[in-house]
Amino acid sequence: MVGPMGGETRKPRREAILLTAAIGLVLSAVGILIGLWIDWFPAQGSTQADDIDTLWDVLVICSVPIFVGVTAVVLFCAREFRQKPGEEHLDGPPIHGNTKLEVVWTAIPALMLVTLCGYAAVVLSNIEEAPASGQENRVAVTGEQFTWTFEYTGADGTKFSTNQLYVEQGKSVRFDVRSKDVIHDFWVPEWRMKIDAVPGITTNYRVTPTKTGIYPVVCAELCGLGHAFMRQSAHVLPPEKYAAWMQRMTERQTAGAAPAADGAGGQTASADGKAVFTQGVGATGATACGACHALADAGTSGATGPNLDEALAGQDAAAIKASIVDPNAKITDGFGEGIMPANYAETLTPAELDALVRYIADATKK
Ligand code: HEC
Ligand SMILES: [Cu+2]
Structure with missing residues (x-):
């Protein structure tokens, strides 16, 4: 077929389209399986983690076919419409808009984006919800180059701070996060939640830790030379140990700095x-x-x-x-x-x- 400018408009071969579509489908399926099979995250350590992992899986399922589809179209066109010997001086056919096609390729991505954003917003509002009982612990987190400080308020209003984090298993804790200098990011991978510490404002999130143990607290925002060492520990204690630790820390604060035992490890008072x-x-x-x-x-x-x-x-x-x-x-x-x-x-x-x-x-x- 000869186009108006003398260029040939080539029709792609039907079998080539079908073959590309078939390969695309298979690769999408394989990509999704690999995406779901990879263990992206450490074991879940909070009530928030499950919803976030599901959100991740849904995003993987949606984005793999899009990636494969776009790549397939590019490769298909490169192969099907490539220049053949003798065509060097031909102009390509003039291209006019195709309204139907444009409506479709705008509407589908828009619909997907709105749906996924809506879903993500619902997940976010669910996991950030305050506990129904209204009872939760609070910890003020301060980031600075290159360390985190955690401040607690005891039952009697006494404040004290530590540079390892202590929280209570099974109870919601709200973190109010600040920074003294540059932007840091407060993250405990096992809990999944993560938020920037921004100079001048206070950001917050809450988690309910489900598993006792010691987990890394990581700075997830490049903040200077010592960024990689901005790592501390989050100790998740069972309620009775947490209460005992709280009490000891408050007493120590009010009684002056008598050497106190470490709440987590049950260390003795004699220092080693x-x-x-x-x-x-x-x-x-x-x-x-x-x-x-x-x-x-x-x-x-x-x-x-x-x-x-x-x-x-x-x-x-x-x-x-x-x-x-x-x-x-x-x-x-x-x-x-x-x-x-x-x-x-x-x-x-x-x-x-x-x-x-x-x-x-x-x-x-x-
Ligand atoms: C985050 C990493 C880090 C930690 C944790 C750390 N240090 Fe250091 N330390 C350094 C660096 C870097 C220097 C060298 C720069 C300086 O002198 O400040 C240093 C210097 C020193 C020096 C001086 C060495 C000299 O040449 O005279 C001593 C002593 C020391 N540290 C002891 C300790 C002790 C004891 C602890 C634990 C209570 C500790 N450090 C914890 C990074 C660290
Ligand atoms: Cu940092």
Whole structure:
């Protein structure tokens, strides 16, 4: 057939269309199966997680055929309409709009978008709903380069803060999230929920943790050099342990800083310097030193900070203590400022700090 400009309008072969459609269908089915089969997320740890995972699966089911369909049309056209020898000087046929086609290809995606957005909005409003009883815990979360701080209010109104998160299993907890400097993002993958910490405003979400245990708290927004180390732990305690922990923390606050046991691990009151170094337990759950520092005696191999066997050889306890409570006063050559948490003087009890310093001084004495 010869078009008005002399170019040939080629009709695609019917079998080629059918073949492409068949391959597209098979690949869509395979893609969906693979998408559903992959274990994208860690085990569910909150009542919110199931709805979110279902939403994810529905999105996978809808988007795989769209991706495969678009790719199939592109490949089909490249093959079916490619230039043949001798056609180099021919103009393609002039193209006029096709109203019917345009209405269809606008209406279908619009309908899909509205449906999926509507569904997502319903899921969001369901999982964000306040508990019917009106009873929930509250934790104020503050992000800063490069650490999270969690503030709680005890039954008597006493406030205290920790740098590991403690929450109660089976009870809704509402997080009010702030940032002191740049944008961070408060995320516990097992709970699925995640929200930006934005300077100047307070954002919030709630979860009901279902499983006890220790889960990572992750910053999910690139926030500077130490972003990758902005990781702490969320401890989900059974109700009676949570209540005991709350009480201990409040008493400790009102009674002055007497060394207190850690609510999660049932640590004894006598501080163990090596445990603080390797596990970072501490009364309020300070970050483990071993996560960033290698120390042969403790068997740790962190490489974010200096190797302490080398860096501290020949330093006395007082110098070591000064480096811990005020890490930015003197920066070790080759390492960045502001990466080591500067609040160990607050997050460790005096007894823990002393035990830690004694332990490190002993361990690095040659
Ligand atoms: C997030 C990573 C991180 C954590 C956690 C951390 N540090 Fe550091 N530390 C660093 C970095 C980086 C430096 C080097 C920069 C500086 O001097 O501030 C450093 C420096 C030091 C120094 C000074 C070394 C020297 O050359 O004199 C000591 C001592 C030290 N840390 C001990 C500790 C102890 C003890 C803990 C746990 C209570 C700890 N650090 C936790 C990252 C960390
Ligand atoms: Cu961050």
